[in-house]
Amino acid sequence: MSSAEAAALGPGRPWPLGASVQAEGLNFALAAPDATRVELCLFDAEGRIELRRLALPCCSHGIWHGFLPGAGVGLVYGWRVHGPWQPAQGHRFNPAKVLLDPYAREVVGRYDGSELFLGHDPAQPQRPDARDNAAVALKARVAEEPPALAPEEHVHVPAADTVLYELHVRGATMRHPGIAEALRGSYLGVAQPVFLEHLRRLGVTTLSLMPLAHRADEARLLKLGLSNYWGYSPIAWFAPEARYASREPGANALMECRTMVDALHAQGFEVLVDVVFNHSAELDELGPTLSLRGIANRHYHHLRPGHAAQYENWSGCGNVLNLAEPLTLRLVMDALRWWVQHLGVDGFRFDLAPILGRDAQGFSARAAFFAAVAQDPVLARVKLVAEPWDIGPGGYQLGRFPAPWQEWNDRYRDTLRAFWLVGGVSRGGFVHALAGSSEAFRPTARGPLAGVNFVTAHDGFNLRDLVSYRQRHNQANGEHNRDGHGHNLSTNAGVEGPSDDPAVVALRLRLRRALLATLALSLGTPMLLAGDEIGHSQQGNNNAYCQDNEITWLDWAGAEAGLAGYLAQCLALRRRHARLRADRWLGDEEVRWLHPDGDALAGHEWERVDRRAFAAWLPDGGAGCELLLLFNPDAEPHRFTLPAGREGAAHGWRLVLRSDMDLLAPDLGTEAVLPAHSLWVAER
Structure with a gap:
């Protein structure tokens, strides 16, 4: 690399990481604390031909950086990072391999699974692979960034x-x-x-x-x-x-x-x-x-x-x-x-x-x-x-x-x-x-x-x-x-x-x-x-x-x-x-768990794994009405006795959903027979 090429990169700054567009060029920053040298590799628009290698001139607290004047959106680049090949110490540096910037906004090329992408020698994994993969490696293309969205432009659906x-x-x-x-x-x-x-x-x-x-x-x-x-x-x-x-x-x-x-x-x-x-x-x-x-x-x-x-x-x-x-x-x-x-x-x-x-x-x-x-x-x-x-x-x-x-x-x-x-x-x-x-x-x-x-x-x-x-x-x-x-x-x-x-x-x-x-x-x-x-x-x-x-x-x-x-x-x-849709645990007064015969579930009835039909009654469903959920997971129908109205009033239950069919029988009486494998919902 000539002295003119070495001088092509100014010192730049260590932030932000990646390639950032500035008024007069591109700033590059790569975090590689254990590296001994980092080279910026510039490619043609298709990412196949390596045009130049420029050593980043500065390293600040493990971040290598440099500034490339006159460069801008559309530039295709990758990294060669030098350092020890010492897998037993956690180091796997191999400058024969062009590396994708972790901060790339747009990727050029596609990994094809070939051995050229291996950092190690496939025959001797403890040794580095010396083959250069510049022509096929994944690279970054400097992209025009979408404008930032203001906080109020986001959609925030309430949790409930x-x-x-x-x-x-x-x-x-x-x-x-x-x-x-x-x-x-x-x-x-x-x-x-x-x-x-x-x-x-x-x-x-x-x-x-x-x-x-x-x-x-x-x-x-x-x-x-x-x-x-x-x-x-x-x-x-x-x-x-x-x-x-x-x-x-x-x-x-x-x-x-x-x-x-x-x-x-x-x-x-x-x-x-x-x-x-x-x-x-x-x-x-x-x-x-x-x-x-x-x-x-x-x-x-x-x-x-x-x-x-x-x-x-x-x-x-x-x-x-x-x-x-x-x-x-x-x-x-x-x-x-x-x-x-x-x-x-x-x-x-x-x-x-x-x-x-x-x-x-x-x-x-x-x-x-x-x-x-x-x-x-x-x-x-x-x-x-x-x-x-x-x-x-x-x-x-x-x-x-x-x-x-x-x-x-x-x-x-x-x-x-x-x-x-x-x-x-x-x-x-x-x-x-x-x-x-x-x-x-x-x-x-x-x-x-x-x-x-x-x-x-x-x-x-x-x-x-x-x-x-x-x-x-x-x-x-x-x-x-x-x-x-x-x-x-x-x-x-x-x-x-x-x-x-x-x-x-x-x-x-x-x-x-x-x-x-x-x-x-x-x-x-x-x-x-x-x-x-x-x-x-x-x-x-x-x-x-x-x-x-x-x-x-x-x-x-x-x-x-x-x-x-x-x-x-x-x-x-x-x-x-x-x-x-509540985000709090419902109390006993807000939901009542009923046996199909209408009595409150108690004792061993909670633990049965056969004949498991039951009802959930919410006296205040939150829509100005009561809500009744009837569950029958069993393979045979079950007869339910429905909760009576307040102070002996008519039952008044209106069927609003049934999983076994679309046809509704809107008004329920004092009982309902739920078919096998079905769920009904009623309101009043």
């Missing part, structure tokens, strides 16, 4: 009114006949009026989008012709996934992502994004060197004590990011603020969230990450939802996250499935879930809304398959049907898979309607899975993470008639009754 709807941006519209082909499966597809109108009619308030950060698919999947469709393999936490850009000329993922959020906001929808800060796509010690591993490996990752060449694997994905390290914590906090301020999102769902609060002593609700979020003026305002488990020691942390965090409640899921589908749950166990799971959330001084209630989510059977398959059918994943959860608490209603038997079809529909109604009527924050309301099937695949095809693309043309309208009716009932 929130109804979550989990969806995959690509799968939601890839087969939607009402959306132009060039927009299907894209950010702009979700923004189309026909899709937004569907959401509005349902009555959902908040979209929970599956991961949008730019990903690198695992080499194993690529060899099988598959991909990490769900997106839980991130490599660039600031860059929206380019594969979700439209097929319109000049499409730009960054701007289209913001356009999608703006369109959702314009219709009053709140937007949460699923974020993955528990691991990166660089996997275990035999995985590729794409970014963090080659920049500051021992700072970004939890390494095994006494075996620093290996990674802790509490994520099950080969490595674990270490948020107890200031460098990693800064990356995470900067990325979260970026998504809120520049991409406009209103909150986050955190994958494998206990990892975010882990240090050498294990998980703590007082960990640095939780404290940092709580005091941050941007992030303290947004919704925060945890997946409260990982596979590390003490990894199940349901109920232990700090306020105001919410948590996915898998105990609720399993209880509802068992109650309605397979048995084994008593009235008492079901009522505990129905009433908000106080055992989980009361100890941390939180109310029922801290629990995110769900029956189905992206992980596991969807609703149609939950009542159509007793066993997983994941052969398409290429893992010999060994992947995915084996304990699904599902039923096939007598026939495994599709059936045209009218009795089987009717039972499956009745069970789905009962589950959806229970979800809408339970205390807590309900979450629905996109596609359940139209009867989409994944052909029995309960781990469709790698299926970017018609297994996961929602089948709008084959939508079941009436199911979406029924769900909308359930959610409207929830909105009408404030007691169903």
Whole structure:
């Protein structure tokens, strides 16, 4: 490198990290505390030809920085980071590998799983690989940033009114006949009026989008012709996934992502994004060197004590990011603020969230990450939802996250499935879930809304398959049907898979309607899975993470008639009754639990796992009327004696919802006979 080239970079400043556009050029800053030299590599517009290498002239407290005059938006660049190759000490520097800036807003190129991406010699993993990968490496393109969103421009749905709807941006519209082909499966597809109108009619308030950060698919999947469709393999936490850009000329993922959020906001929808800060796509010690591993490996990752060449694997994905390290914590906090301020999102769902609060002593609700979020003026305002488990020691942390965090409640899921589908749950166990799971959330001084209630989510059977398959059918994943959860608490209603038997079809529909109604009527924050309301099937695949095809693309043309309208009716009932949306634990005077004969449930009747029918009577349902919920999960009908009116007045119960059929008998007398596997709701 000539002296003229060396002088091309001015000193710049160590903040902000990444490439930032200034009036007279670009400032570059990269945190690499253990590096001995850092080179900025400039590429052609396609990212294939390396044009120049410029050594960053300054290092301030572990942050290397420099200023490139005359450069601006559109510049494609990567890093070569020099330092020791000492895996046993946690160092994996290899300047033969061009590295992606962790702060990239736009990524050029795609990881193809080839050996050129390996930092180690594949034949001798203890040695560095000397082959240069500049032509194929992932690079960053300096992007024009969307304007910052003011706090008042965000949508904040009150907790009591929130109804979550989990969806995959690509799968939601890839087969939607009402959306132009060039927009299907894209950010702009979700923004189309026909899709937004569907959401509005349902009555959902908040979209929970599956991961949008730019990903690198695992080499194993690529060899099988598959991909990490769900997106839980991130490599660039600031860059929206380019594969979700439209097929319109000049499409730009960054701007289209913001356009999608703006369109959702314009219709009053709140937007949460699923974020993955528990691991990166660089996997275990035999995985590729794409970014963090080659920049500051021992700072970004939890390494095994006494075996620093290996990674802790509490994520099950080969490595674990270490948020107890200031460098990693800064990356995470900067990325979260970026998504809120520049991409406009209103909150986050955190994958494998206990990892975010882990240090050498294990998980703590007082960990640095939780404290940092709580005091941050941007992030303290947004919704925060945890997946409260990982596979590390003490990894199940349901109920232990700090306020105001919410948590996915898998105990609720399993209880509802068992109650309605397979048995084994008593009235008492079901009522505990129905009433908000106080055992989980009361100890941390939180109310029922801290629990995110769900029956189905992206992980596991969807609703149609939950009542159509007793066993997983994941052969398409290429893992010999060994992947995915084996304990699904599902039923096939007598026939495994599709059936045209009218009795089987009717039972499956009745069970789905009962589950959806229970979800809408339970205390807590309900979450629905996109596609359940139209009867989409994944052909029995309960781990469709790698299926970017018609297994996961929602089948709008084959939508079941009436199911979406029924769900909308359930959610409207929830909105009408404030007691169903309460964020406090209901007292004995507010709800009465009744045996079908009309007497209060007592003693052993709570613990029975046979003949479990019962009623929940809310004398003040919160809509100026009483509310009566009748549950019959059993395989035979049950006769209910209905509560009398005040001071001997007429019963006056009016049936407003029944899961077994649409036809209502509005006025009930003193008794009601509930068919098997059904739920009725009455008001007076």
